[in-house]
Amino acid sequence: KQHQRQQIQNWAKELNELIKVKIGVSKIHGVGVIALRDLKVGERIYADIKPLVFGLPYDYFDRLLPEVRAILLEQYPRIAVGEPFAYPTLRIQAYINHAEDYNYSGMTDKLIKDVKCGEEITENYCMIPGAQVVFPWLKC
Numbered sequence: 001k002q003h004q005r006q007q008i009q010n011w012a013k014e015l016n017e018l019i020k021v022k023i024g025v026s027k028i029h030g031v032g033v034i035a036l037r038d039l040k041v042g043e044r045i046y047a048d049i050k051p052l053v054f055g056l057p058y059d060y061f062d063r064l065l066p067e068v069r070a071i072l073l074e075q076y077p078r079i080a081v082g083e084p085f086a087y088p089t090l091r092i093q094a095y096i097n098h099a100e101d102y103n104y105s106g107m108t109d110k111l112i113k114d115v116k117c118g119e120e121i122t123e124n125y126c127m128i129p130g131a132q133v134v135f136p137w138l139k140c
Helices: 002-018 058-063 066-075 077-081
Strands: 021-025 031-035 052-054 085-087 120-123
Touching (some): 002 052, 002 058
Antiparallel strands (some): 021 031, 052 085
């Protein structure tokens, strides 16, 4: 029983640390990647993390940050009936918009500037190998 309680506490802590961004409305174009809390230079956004399986019971979701709880329930509604879930399940980089004044490097998967809660994560597509072919509308 003690081991189970410790595992649940570990899962809640890990999820609260792991989930840093969400896909949301962009001021640049359509949807983008939005910071859920203040993030520091050098932090990763979790793009290359292999999905981890969590068995955090729904009864313990009150231990999660409200924004983390909302993201998980939105993506995995069956959590409410006790199903385990894997996170992350998508490559968040696909939703990062281009900006000349960018704050993220897709080459290193690290922030190159501090980002405030609610701010959009952006990258300079011209830094991506082959950008001229993939993004002909850019002046790289």
